[in-house]
Each structure stands twice: as C-alpha cells, then as structure tokens.
Amino acid sequence: MLISKRIKKLRIQNGLTQSQLGDAIGVTKVSISGYESKKRIPDVNTLIRLADYFEVSVDFLIGREGGAYIKDLLKEDRSPYIFFGQNNLEEITTEEAQRLKEELEMYRLYQTKQKK
Template sequence: MLGDRLKRLRLEKKLTQEELGKKINVTKVSISGYENGNRTPDTETLQKLADFFNVTTDYLLGRTDDPNPPGNDNEELGTLARINQLIKEYGIEQMGFFDIEKWKHLTEDEIREIIQHFEWVAHKAAQKNKSPGKDTE
C-alpha cells in the first residue's frame, strides 16, 4: 500500500524518484525501494514523506483512505502546513533563506523590495481578516 500511494503522490507532483529523494534527504534507491516494497522507511522518513505530501502517515501506510487528518479543520494549522510545504517545494530551507549571513550582502534596493513585498502580504492579510461592520482603529 505504501509503495503505491507514494508513487502516485510523487507522480502527481511530477517528481522523479531522485528529485523526491533530494527533497526529503534520502537516495533515489531508497525511494525506489519504498515504492516497489523492498524497503520500509524509518519513522522519521515516513513523517518527512507525509509532511512533504501534506497527508497523514496513516494514509501512506494504508490505515485510512482519507489523506487529510480527521478533525484538522483548524485553518491556522492548515495555513502553516501549506507554508511549510511551499518552503520545501521551492527549496527555500536549502537556499539558506533564513541564514542571516546571506542577508548581510543585500543592496538597499533589494531590502526595499523585500519590505514592499512583506507590506503587501500583510496588507492583503489585514484586508482579508476585516469583518464587515467592524470598527477599525
């Protein structure tokens, strides 16, 4: 069951075994082994796969046919999971995005551009969160 589901999820994202392996720090041979049933991922790797594909480990293991956690209606957690997924998909954690040393060399124009982007995102979020008829201070 794990192999079939893993392969289907990987193909849905149009990833090769090697690309998926790089994203979760295992080899192509390991991914191939998981998919063909010759290997079983350890608990940590299984969790990485579930996080990457935004499904439960129970879904990957075939214990449920529902890929989404039951009762996970918490929009905030869903948003954080989506952001985490995007960080992984775009390889931001591997680019040293949060490495202060890499930010030291930005030009003033680059910093202004980042600030403008953050302000735009915050503005859009504030607009979305405003309720009709609510007083704004």
Template sequence: MIGKRIKKLRTESDLLQKELARDLNLTQQTISLYESGKRQPDYETIEKIADYFKVSVDYLLGRTDIKRPTENLNDIVPKGVLELLSAEELDFLWDAAKNKQQLMLLRESRGLTNKDLAKAIKVIKAFVEDDVVIDERDKNNKT
C-alpha cells in the same frame, strides 16, 4: 502498501524518483527500494513523506483511502456532508478550501441540507475539472 502509495503520490505529482529523493534528502535508490517494497521507511521518514505530499500518515500506511484528515473540513461543511463524499471528492474539497471563490461558494451554501450540499460539491468539482480540460485544450491549440 506504503511503497505503492509513495509511487502513486510521486507519479501524480509528476516527479521522478531522483527529484523526490533530492527534495527529501534521500537517495534515488532509497526511493526505489521503498516503492518496490524491498525496504520500509522509518517513522521519521514516513512523517517527512506525508508532510511533503500533504497527506496523512494513515493514508501512506494504507489504513485509509482519504489522503487528508477530514477534521479540519468541519469548519467548511458539516460532518454529515463529509460522510456523503468519496475520497476523491474530499481531496477536491481540500483543494477548493484553498481557492477563495470556491471557498466562498461552499460557505454560502450553509443553508442547504447535507445531501444537497454534497451534490453541490460534486457539481463544483465537475465544473472545475471541465475548466481544467478546456484550459489544457487551449494551451495545446496555442502550441
């Protein structure tokens, strides 16, 4: 499982094996062996990989599909809301927490019910994804 997760994270980050290896101070062959499941990283390397991709060790080990722990999200939204969101939506929420405008929207929505706040997060996610698609189209049209 860990090999599949490493490969998934690497490809989602548009990294080559040799780039990830360089960044982690490993060899490309080592990354290849991890991804193919022919070799398992030691715990120190697992922690290094988790820190690099900003995911939990539990995610890397396949013990959860949630990339990042949700405890810190309780400062942004109530726990009841977190339980209504998918793993993908929780990842979006982590990213939204880094964006000042999106974080402000989330904090202003404190008076909503958990169900309504979960819906609002889904709507914000849809708007952000739509903006990304539009930005990509604009870039492609300019070239």
C-alpha cells in the same frame, strides 16, 4: 504492501522522478526505488517527511486511512486535536488550529529559505 503503491502513486501524480522526491525529503534515489519496489520500508521520520511533502497523513501512507489529503481531512466536521507526544492528545479550537497551521506554513517557508 500498500506503502509502496501509495508512495509511487503520489510521486507520479506530482510529476516527480525518484531522484527529485529523494532530494525533496532528504533520501537517495535508491531509497525511493527501494520503497516503491517493497525492498525497503521507510522509517518513521521518512514517513513523516513523505506525508508532509505530499500533504497527506501518515495513516494514509501506511494504509490505515482511506482519505488522503490533509486539506480534505480538515474539512470534515470534527474537533481539531494536537498531539504533544506520550499519548497526550489535546482538543483545540478551530481558531487555534488555524493559527497553528499559519505558524507552521511560516516556519516551513523560513526553513526552505535557510536551506538555500
């Protein structure tokens, strides 16, 4: 299963133990071990947290996409889109995408400070 290999590879590339990665995304070391050994499959929320943590797409984690890093995908020459759920995909301008990215970074920083 591709998910297990990609999780393990990203964890090792980032110099993390299974415990450290588990703490970072809110699961146990046992869960990370299970994902890497193909004994468990991460649920959708966990996949999203993994993708956010490693700054990759969920599609990359599940093997639907070769390109890994969001920053590389953003460099591609294509219009940015935002997903609002229920199949509501809306094209946005590059400026709007940049503003959303900045707002998201500020939100994540705020969330990190709130957890301390």
